Amino acid sequence: MNIQEQSITFNKQQLILNNQRTIFWRDQNSLILSDLHLGKAAHFRKHGIAIPAEASTADLHRLAALIAHYRAAQVIVVGDLIHAGINQEVQALQQLRAAYPDLQIQLVKGNHDRQSAGLAEQFGIHCHDDLLEIEQICFEHQPRPSATSFRISGHLHPGISITIPPRRQLRLPCFWISEHQIILPAFSRFTGLDSRQMPREYRCYAVLEDSLLPINTR
Numbered sequence: 001m002n003i004q005e006q007s008i009t010f011n012k013q014q015l016i017l018n019n020q021r022t023i024f025w026r027d028q029n030s031l032i033l034s035d036l037h038l039g040k041a042a043h044f045r046k047h048g049i050a051i052p053a054e055a056s057t058a059d060l061h062r063l064a065a066l067i068a069h070y071r072a073a074q075v076i077v078v079g080d081l082i083h084a085g086i087n088q089e090v091q092a093l094q095q096l097r098a099a100y101p102d103l104q105i106q107l108v109k110g111n112h113d114r115q116s117a118g119l120a121e122q123f124g125i126h127c128h129d130d131l132l133e134i135e136q137i138c139f140e141h142q143p144r145p146s147a148t149s150f151r152i153s154g155h156l157h158p159g160i161s162i163t164i165p166p167r168r169q170l171r172l173p174c175f176w177i178s179e180h181q182i183i184l185p186a187f188s189r190f191t192g193l194d195s196r197q198m199p200r201e202y203r204c205y206a207v208l209e210d211s212l213l214p215i216n217t218r
Helices: 040-046 054-070 090-099 116-123
Strands: 005-010 013-018 023-025 030-033 074-077 104-108 125-128 132-134 137-139 150-153 159-164 168-177 181-183 203-207 212-215
Touching: 005 212, 030 054, 054 090, 090 116, 116 125, 159 203
Parallel strands: 030 074, 074 104, 104 125, 137 150, 150 181
Antiparallel strands: 005 013, 013 023, 023 030, 132 137, 159 168, 168 181, 168 203, 203 212
């Protein structure tokens, strides 16, 4: 797996963004991500939409590779770990648990995480109803407009449209970063992108397969 990184400072903490749609917080030995939406493909198949199961398993394999790469002791999921119910694809979390039995998994519940009690029981996940705060950084699923405390969120699935020669439009997932807020790209590759105009207070790092590209949209 090709991992490209960009280090930033956020509330005096060094955070490492990467092109695999996560942040590694070295001082906390923690991998941070949002919007994994496990089980989404199975949920769609249940409703008659033909989606291959590999969509979810590929995301879990990528997550396992990132945990191994960073030797992370903790994973912080900023909402929407699962898409709907605990189906067969969600059960694949057991393999991750077996590979990393001592790994701490923190879940700040998102709007899709209605089965969080079941997750806690089956997979040893620590669930937080509203937010999790570590070293004066708050983790919550939905961003707060004009936040003055330091917050890391997901939910929006941020993306950006760029034009490449001759006249091709390319839509890419991205990180939105302001002085007080980071909005994570959706970890799952099986999600839509919200490429609406980015608020002026944010800067952007676009995610490509082999790089992480800072983009000045001002």
